[in-house]
Amino acid sequence: MLVYVMLRKAILPAAGMGTRFLPVTKASPKEMIPIVDKPLIQYSVEECERCGIDEFIIITGKNKRAIEDHFDQFSELDEILKQKGLNNLIEEIHRHDESNFAYIRQSKPLGLGHAILCAKAFVKDEPFAVLLSDDIIDPDDTLLMEMIEIYKKFRSPVIALQEVPDDEVSKYGIINGETVMDFGANNIPKQLYKINGLVEKPKKEDAPSNLAVIGRYILTADIFDALESIKPGRGGEYQLTDALNLLLANRVVYGYLFKGSRYDAGDKFGFLKATIELSLKRPEFSKDLQMYIKSLAARL
Known part of the structure; x- marks a missing residue:
């Protein structure tokens, strides 16, 4: 009998070099680039908090100290704001105080799979979410919440998918899958897929579909065994795609087709x-x- 464990933990990989945003990312974390008045990574944290997730492990690297400072408390700033009567801002900068943040440094940029593996001791045997902060989901959408509900139902990993134009499949991991069922919410058709395989950044003519993996995952602890078993791929990086393909030999992995608004904020446009x-x-x-x-x- 499967026992449901509440999903309370999220991994936020933030060790990348941010080369697409040079020169601003030469000394500043890409994850701290603001959209309006919040850095990219804060949008991901708030998305998790709306789903009841309150334990975060952020995988950092060189020149990422600003991320730690951002989620830390700053009593001197509190006092300055209090003197100026800006109590609304005090409340804003303390909105994450009830969440817990831990930081692990990834010594070398060895890929998303390796970044997730760095958090093994933190996650232990619990299910967890992974959010890529440069994939911004509109705060009015409920993608992560819906993925958690699917996990509750099936007790299996769930990966967010989005349809992309055929000439863009080479930018993504692409799935080969079959429809499990249709969902209907607010008159927006949504589909769940049983994933049969994944291909990392295939050529257009080799892509099994146009269903691309985007930066939201619900994973189970057995992914760590798969990550420890794979070999580095292109560029010497450990690909999460390879680990998921290995996991497919032992269990079902689902893909959830997202029809809402997503912004690739890792791209300048x-x-x-x-x-x-x-x-x-x-x-x-x-x-x-x-x-x-x-x-x-x-x-x-």
């Missing part, structure tokens, strides 16, 4: 789109920003 669209959702900016965009369009 994707980051700009996320900044504009999330700014438009903020009541204090929305009206003025819409007017500015219309006036700008008129000049183009």
